[in-house]
Amino acid sequence: MWFEDFPLGQKFVLGSYTFTEENIRAFARKYDPQPFHVDKAAAEKSIYGGLIASGWHTAAVWMKLMIANRRTAIAAGAESAQDNFVSPGVREIRWLSPVRPGTTLTYVNEPFAKLDWPTLPQFGLIEGRNEARDETGSLYYSFINRVLIARRAPITPR
Amino acid sequence: MDKRLYFDDFAAGQIYSLGTHRITAEEIIDFATEFDPQPQHLDPEAAKASILRGLAASGWHLCALAMRVMVDGLFGRAASMGSPGVDDVQWRRPVYAGDNLQLDAEVLETRPSSRADRGYVRIRFTMTRLRGAEERERVMLFVSSIIIGRERGNA
Numbered sequence: 001m002w003f004e005d006f007p008l009g010q011k012f013v014l015g016s017y018t019f020t021e022e023n024i025r026a027f028a029r030k031y032d033p034q035p036f037h038v039d040k041a042a043a044e045k046s047i048y049g050g051l052i053a054s055g056w057h058t059a060a061v062w063m064k065l066m067i068a069n070r071r072t073a074i075a076a077g078a079e080s081a082q083d084n085f086v087s088p089g090v091r092e093i094r095w096l097s098p099v100r101p102g103t104t105l106t107y108v109n110e111p112f113a114k115l116d117w118p119t120l121p122q123f124g125l126i127e128g129r130n131e132a133r134d135e136t137g138s139l140y141y142s143f144i145n146r147v148l149i150a151r152r153a154p155i156t157p158r
Numbered sequence: 159m160d161k162r163l164y165f166d167d168f169a170a171g172q173i174y175s176l177g178t179h180r181i182t183a184e185e186i187i188d189f190a191t192e193f194d195p196q197p198q199h200l201d202p203e204a205a206k207a208s209i210l211r212g213l214a215a216s217g218w219h220l221c222a223l224a225m226r227v228m229v230d231g232l233f234g235r236a237a238s239m240g241s242p243g244v245d246d247v248q249w250r251r252p253v254y255a256g257d258n259l260q261l262d263a264e265v266l267e268t269r270p271s272s273r274a275d276r277g278y279v280r281i282r283f284t285m286t287r288l289r290g291a292e293e294r295e296r297v298m299l300f301v302s303s304i305i306i307g308r309e310r311g312n313a
Contacts, residue, residue: 031222033229034238047239055241056222060193063218067195086209087217093244 001079002152003124006111014065014107019053021101027057052098058105058141059093062130065107086148088117088125093143105132105140121155123148163236165268165277165306172265176231178288179223181215183255189219202255214252220298221247224285227261237307239276247300251287258288259297266301270308278303 021040028037032054035042043051073079099105113127125146132141183202190199194216197204205213215223221244253259267280285298 027222030226032225034233034240036240054222054225055243056218056225060189060218060222063216064193064195087249089217089246089248091246093247095241095243098240 001149003114003126003149004152006114006126006149008111008114010110012069012109014062014069014109016104016106017061017065018104019057019099019101021051024051024053024057024099024101027060028054032056048098050100052100053103055093055095055141058095058099058132059143061105062107062132062141062143062145066109086123087146088148089146091127091144091146095141097138097140099140103134103140105134107132109145116155117148118155120148122151124151124155125149161235163232163306164309165237165270165279166308168265168268168279168306170265170267174232174263174265176261176263177227178258178260179227180258181223181253181255183213185223186213186215186219186255189222190216194218210252212252212254214254217247217249217298220249220253220285221300223259224261224283224298224300227259228263228283231261232263233304237309239305239307241302241304244300244302247298249298251295251297253287253297257297260286260288260294262286271305274308276305276307279306 025038028034036046036048036052037043037054040051070079107130109128109130111126111128115125115127117123117125125148128145128147130143130145131139133139187200190196198208198210198214199205199216202213205211262284264282264284265279266282268277269280270277280301280303282299282301284296287295287297289295
């Protein structure tokens with residue numbers, strides 16, 4: 001899909017992921033070995049009162065679900081496998097509530113803005129709002145993703 | 159053993175060199191297999207044909223790796239109580255297998271919390287690729303507030 005054709009304002013449910021004691025500790029042992037992520041007894045004595053997921057674990061799951069969702073779209077013929085999705089970064093990562101073992105979060109993506117990216121005139125930038133909520137609707141995590149998508153017609157660099 | 163660090167030990171303008179890590183193909187593929195299974199992060203041959211032109215780490219992997227270097231280099235001995243979020247993550251350059259990466263932290267601002275036992279420390283993290291003695295290239299930047307306990311009243 002070209003940048004010019006990319007629809008805004010539509011919500012995409014990317015999927016759900018259940019955080020468990022096992023996957024929380026496995027991620028944290030590799031990337032974030034703070035006591036409240038890896039050590040159940042120490043976590044109980046911390047300000048969180050129990051084991052919680054690393055914020056980067058909650059963040060990485062978004063990518064996992066985004067890719068799985070995209071594979072489904074490609075298999076259904078709704079998207080081309082040749083589309084290159086490259087990101088120059090993300091904004092406003094907010095860890096709003098601790099994610100405890102047994103929590104299932106559903107991630108939703110809503111593209112809301114199209115911007116020029118003058119250093120790469122053959123691409124345009126899409127910004128999307130992302131939220132992860134549990135089954136009661138409580139918001140745990142949000143951020144704004146940014147992705148560069150090829151234009152049908154490059155803009156003229158100023 | 160280094161001294162334990164509390165909120166009041168941090169001040170705007172301080173720079174901490176947190177450590178270095180040489181990233182391997184195995185680490186790149188391991189992270190990508192679970193969280194970002196795209197060809198440019200998984201398959202050295204397919205990656206050559208991608209716009210990154212070689213096996214490159216997922217941006218989320220670099221964030222997770224920065225966290226690991228932070229914990230090993232600073233927060234393991236600071237009274238860290240977590241973080242409410244991160245602003246403006248910039249993935250500036252692809253990071254390839256074998257790259258030697260250094261993480262630095264610059265304290266931008268400190269602000270006591272309304273709760274007496276903690277404060278917020280706003281930090282800019284910079285990940286730099288080291289090539290030889292002279293060449294340095296910034297590959298990732300982000301700014302994050304960290305909640306740090308205060309010495310008195312900190313459980």
